[in-house]
Amino acid sequence: MFRDAPHFDVRDYLRQEMMPHFLCPGCGHGMALRALLWALHELKVDRDKLAVVSGIGCAGRLSAYIDANTFHTTHGRPLAYATGLALARPDLQVVVITGDGDCLAIGGNHLIHACRRNLKLTCLMLNNEIYGMTGGQVSPTTSETRLTTTTPHGNAEPNFDACALATAAGAGFVGREMTRHVPKLKELIKDGLQHPGFAFIEVLSDCTEVYGRKNDMGSSSEMVLRQKSEMRPSAYRDSVDEPFRSTDLPTGILARNTRPEYGAALRAAK
Amino acid sequence: MNAIDRSHAKPAAKLLSGNAACAQGAIDAGCTFFAGYPITPSSEIAERLSTLLPKAGGVFVQMEDEIAAMAAVIGASMGGVKALTATSGPGFSLKQENIGYAAGAEIPCVIVNVMRGGPSTGMPTRPSQADIFQTRYGSHGDYPIIVLAPASAREIYDETIRAFDLAEICRTPVVLLYDQVIAQSSETVSLGGRPPVHATRKWASGSREGYKPYAAGDDLVPPMPRPGDGYRTHTTGLTHSETGFPSQDPETVTRNLGRLYAKLEKHRDLIDSFEAVRCEDADVVIVAIGISARAARRAVDTCRAEGKKVGLFRPITLWPFPEIALREATKHARAVLVPELNIGQLRLEIERLLRDRRVEGLHLISGEPITPAEIAAAATKLASEV
Numbered sequence: 001m002f003r004d005a006p007h008f009d010v011r012d013y014l015r016q017e018m019m020p021h022f023l024c025p026g027c028g029h030g031m032a033l034r035a036l037l038w039a040l041h042e043l044k045v046d047r048d049k050l051a052v053v054s055g056i057g058c059a060g061r062l063s064a065y066i067d068a069n070t071f072h073t074t075h076g077r078p079l080a081y082a083t084g085l086a087l088a089r090p091d092l093q094v095v096v097i098t099g100d101g102d103c104l105a106i107g108g109n110h111l112i113h114a115c116r117r118n119l120k121l122t123c124l125m126l127n128n129e130i131y132g133m134t135g136g137q138v139s140p141t142t143s144e145t146r147l148t149t150t151t152p153h154g155n156a157e158p159n160f161d162a163c164a165l166a167t168a169a170g171a172g173f174v175g176r177e178m179t180r181h182v183p184k185l186k187e188l189i190k191d192g193l194q195h196p197g198f199a200f201i202e203v204l205s206d207c208t209e210v211y212g213r214k215n216d217m218g219s220s221s222e223m224v225l226r227q228k229s230e231m232r233p234s235a236y237r238d239s240v241d242e243p244f245r246s247t248d249l250p251t252g253i254l255a256r257n258t259r260p261e262y263g264a265a266l267r268a269a270k
Numbered sequence: 271m272n273a274i275d276r277s278h279a280k281p282a283a284k285l286l287s288g289n290a291a292c293a294q295g296a297i298d299a300g301c302t303f304f305a306g307y308p309i310t311p312s313s314e315i316a317e318r319l320s321t322l323l324p325k326a327g328g329v330f331v332q333m334e335d336e337i338a339a340m341a342a343v344i345g346a347s348m349g350g351v352k353a354l355t356a357t358s359g360p361g362f363s364l365k366q367e368n369i370g371y372a373a374g375a376e377i378p379c380v381i382v383n384v385m386r387g388g389p390s391t392g393m394p395t396r397p398s399q400a401d402i403f404q405t406r407y408g409s410h411g412d413y414p415i416i417v418l419a420p421a422s423a424r425e426i427y428d429e430t431i432r433a434f435d436l437a438e439i440c441r442t443p444v445v446l447l448y449d450q451v452i453a454q455s456s457e458t459v460s461l462g463g464r465p466p467v468h469a470t471r472k473w474a475s476g477s478r479e480g481y482k483p484y485a486a487g488d489d490l491v492p493p494m495p496r497p498g499d500g501y502r503t504h505t506t507g508l509t510h511s512e513t514g515f516p517s518q519d520p521e522t523v524t525r526n527l528g529r530l531y532a533k534l535e536k537h538r539d540l541i542d543s544f545e546a547v548r549c550e551d552a553d554v555v556i557v558a559i560g561i562s563a564r565a566a567r568r569a570v571d572t573c574r575a576e577g578k579k580v581g582l583f584r585p586i587t588l589w590p591f592p593e594i595a596l597r598e599a600t601k602h603a604r605a606v607l608v609p610e611l612n613i614g615q616l617r618l619e620i621e622r623l624l625r626d627r628r629v630e631g632l633h634l635i636s637g638e639p640i641t642p643a644e645i646a647a648a649a650t651k652l653a654s655e656v
Contacts, residue, residue, distance in 0.1 A: 015504075018515065048500045053345070064504050064515060069497040071348060072506035073341065074371050080338035084345025084353065085497075087329045088303050092349070092497055113334035266331070270324045 013037040013047075015067050022061060024132075026212075026220025028179040028205030032126050033062050035182050035203075036095070039189035051092045053082040055107065057133045058207075059099035059126040076106030079114045082121050090263050093193070096123040100141040101131045104160050108140075111162075111200075115169035118197040119262040124189070125162060125200065128207040129231065136210030144234055147214050161233035162202045167255040172197030174255035178204040180224040184252075191253060197261045204231050283460050288453040289356075291423040292382055292446065293318035294461065295430025296354050300470075301380070302328030303353040305342035307335055307361060310394040311450040312384040315356040336364035340381070344372050347379045348505060350471070350496045352434050356382035359401060360391055363408070369443050370409030371507045373530065376484075376492070378437035378471065380430070382446045384453040387611075387637050396637030397450040397561055400612035402619075405445045406589045412527060414534045416444040416541055417589040419559040423457040429586065432543075435469040440537050441491050442530075447588060449611065451561040451639055474501055482512040484526065490533035534590060542595060543586040548574065549599040552581030554653045556607045557596070557620050559585060561639050566609055568642035569649055578653045593623050600624060604656035607632060609645045628656060 014037070023030050040050065047068040054063035056075035063070040069092070073081040078096045086094040103111055103125045114121065130148060131137040137150040141162065145154040166174045173195035177185040185203060192199035206212065206223040217223050232249050286294070293315050296304070304323055306316040316332065323330040329346075333339040339355045346353040357365060362383045372379050385401045387393035405417045416436050420429040426448060433444040474483065474495040483503040486492040492512075495501035504514045509526065511517040534541065547570055549555055554573075556566040563584040573580035583599040585592050600606060606624060608617040609632035617631035632648045634640045 047502060049498055051349075051497050064506070068502055069495075070502075070504045071345075072504065072508065073344075074367055074507060077337060077341040077368065080333065080341035081345035081348070083331070083333070083338070084303065084305060084342030084347075085349045086345075087331060087342070088346035088349035088351045088353070089497060109334050110338055113338070266324075266329060 008038055008041050010034050010037050013041065013067055014065050018065050021065055023058070024209045026206070026208035026223075027058070028128060028207075028220075028224065029058055029062060029126055031179040031182050032124065032185070032203045032205055033065065035185040036124060036189055037066070038186045039193060042186070043190055043193055045093055045193070049092055051085055051089070051094045052097060053078045053085065053094065054097040055099065055102035057099040057102050057131065058128070059097055060102060062097050076102050077110065078102070079107060079110040079121070079123060083114065083117070083119055086119055086121055087263055087266070090120075090267075094121050095193070096121060098123065098125050100125060100127040100129065100162070101139045104140040104162055111166065112169040114198055115166050115171035115200060117262045118170065118172050118259050120197055122189070122192045122195075122199045123201065124203060126203050126205045127162065127231070128205040128211065129159075130207045130211040132207045132210055136214060141233070143230065143232075148211070158234040163200070163254050164233070166200040170259070171200045171255065172257055172259055173199035173253070175200070175253045176202040176204070176249075176251045178224070178227045178251065179206065180227055188252065195256070197259060283458050285456050286423050286459045287314060287456045288423045288426045288448060289314035289384070290318055291427040291459055292356070292430050293322060295427040296380070296434070297322050297326050299352065299431040299434035301352045301354050301434060302326065303343065303346040303351045304328070304355065305331045305333050305339040305346070305353070306355050306357065307333055307339045309336070309358045309361045311386060311453050312356045312358045312382060314454070315382060319354075336361040337368065340365035340368040343379050344368060344377050347377050348497070352378070352438070354380045354382070356384070358384045358394070359386045359388050362401060362404065366408040367410070369415070370411060370413055372443040373409065373413035373415055374507055375505050376441040376530070377443070378441055379443050380433045380437055380446060381443060385447065385449045387635070393637045395450065397611055397639055398637070399449055399560055399562060399610045400615065401447065402588065402612065402615040405447050414442070414531045415589060416440065416442060416534065416587070417447050418444065418543070419447045419586060419588040421448070421452060421560050421563050421584065423452070423455075424459045425586070426452065427459065427461060436541060438469040438471050439491070439540060440533055441494065442534070449560045474499065483514040484510065485512045486529060486533070490529050490536050538590070541587055541590065542592040544592045544595045545582070545584040545586060546595065546599040547582040547584070549581035549583055549603070551579055552603050553579040553656060554581070554605050554607055554649050555600045555603040556580065556582045556609065556645065556649060557585070557616065558582065558609050559588060559616065562609045562611060565640050565642045566645050569645035572642065572646040573649050573653070576650070578650055580649045580653060591619055591623065596620070596623055600627065604628065605630065605652045607645070607649050607652055609640050609648070611635070611640065
């Protein structure tokens with residue numbers, strides 16, 4: 001338990017009948033989930049009005065553990081499902097949980113348009129740099145030269161900077177935090193949940209089993225400690241403005257604007 | 271026949287295209303959400319609904335692609351509203367994975383597919399009837415689906431409303447399938463007053479303790495939990511138990527998939543719809559849908575005027591196929607003729623159902639409709655041979 005959360009017991013927010021969860025020991029996704037639930041707790045979000053939409057993969061499975069209205073949809077499409085849900089039910093607080101492959105590869109198109117559209121949604125992208133559930137294949141965020149089951153000679157592709165992408169696409173709120181700083185991550189998620197438009201939050205997670213092990217990255221704690229120094233996106237770094245050009249990985253709130261929220265704009269236009 | 275009573279409708283003639291009739295039908299059925307992506311020859315449905323829906327308190331959204339449009343429709347329906355998307359061949363292909371999700375997770379929705387020739391981008395502005403099997407078997411895995419194949423603007427209006435009714439009653443995706451000629455030709459249509467909404471969704475009620483979202487009663491259709499009502503359920507495309515949570519238990523998986531098929535069989539009285547014209551004494555029965563059926567209707571008149579005993583069986587419900595009605599309509603027929611704008615899709619189904627009968631196809635894949643004269647000639651030839 002964290003000292004600053006005396007009244008928060010994560011078990012109150014989890015479906016106990018679904019325990020034990022399926023995450024591997026050392027997986028960062030559990031910490032990301034904890035931070036989300038903690039943020040929901042502190043904001044006193046009514047879970048009868050909370051809808052969590054997830055895609056496919058390790059991150060996609062997390063929705064099933066949350067005691068709320070949860071929807072485990074198709075690979076890459078949770079943002080599109082959530083768009084329909086949020087437009088049909090503006091009274092719901094809609095949260096999307098997606099992984100790096102789900103969100104940036106198969107679902108990349110939906111991400112950029114969700115950012116552009118600026119519908120009130122909170123998107124948590126858990127970035128563990130790998131396709132974990134399918135056995136450790138390369139993802140759009142796998143760092144260059146890393147070994148995966150589909151890059152046996154080392155990853156030759158530059159990896160995405162998801163936050164730069166979301167910012168360029170017009171997301172109303174963009175933030176990044178690491179599972180090594182759960183209280184900070186919780187605060188960032190709280191900010192995102194309260195943002196009146198589309199909020200994109202990248203969570204740097206870790207996959208010890210099919211990524212860390214293959215690349216000799218050590219234990220989960222060692223992987224978490226490496227997060228900031230090693231998970232630097234390379235793609236487009238030289239072509240974008242600060243803060244994305246920095247050699248250091250920027251975290252916290254990276255972009256925030258107050259463009260009109262899409263659902264309200266739609267409902268106002270007749 | 272269709273058991274839903276439409277006798278309240280008062281005539282009010284309008285010149286409408288099939289696509290316009292579809293948009294109006296959706297509004298009158300209580301649809302309040304449309305997500306789509308432009309594609310010929312279906313785009314007029316989206317265009318018209320972009321005007322009509324906001325006025326009706328609904329939402330129109332043009333999504334970034336066909337897959338997103340289908341996903342958004344399912345998302346909206348999960349939220350509790352009646353939702354529609356409309357597309358054509360290539361777009362329909364892209365929607366298939368999510369259509370399977372809607373079938374498996376039992377999310378009501380309506381998908382219009384205005385057929386165009388294929389494969390691939392094919393002939394965007396030409397009629398085709400080559401998606402008959404794709405509507406039934408397009409997504410992966412085993413799943414049942416309802417497909418309605420109207421043949422006129424007025425019927426598109428009625429069948430659009432019926433599609434929403436069936437989607438809600440059976441908790442399943444329903445496909446409305448028609449061709450470019452029907453979609454884009456304008457006809458004088460009497461719509462009458464706004465029909466009452468026949469089917470509203472059966473929502474979960476009662477105790478939240480121990481609630482099982484996929485536990486079905488006698489009608490085999492489980493009431494749906496509405497987000498916000500406190501049930502806090504889980505919906506997934508994975509095989510699931512009555513709790514809604516993933517399961518790979520062989521017995522559970524078998525029972526749930528079996529129920530999906532059985533629930534449609536249980537509602538066949540509502541689902542089955544067809545038209546049989548002069549089949550009672552027919553030596554040759556023509557089986558056709560859409561624009562081919564309208565040409566066949568004329569061919570029947572031509573043949574009858576010449577003393578040939580020819581009839582027409584037109585399935586309005588295409589899947590599940592109204593096979594009992596087909597067998598009844600062809601009881602005395604010695605041969606069956608299937609004219610269609612493809613290389614032989616409906617014919618395959620008729621051959622399967624009428625294995626003891628001679629079944630001939632008349633197939634045109636040039637991007638033109640089959641003419642009444644061509645069908646009459648083929649029927650006359652067949653009548654002389656049997």
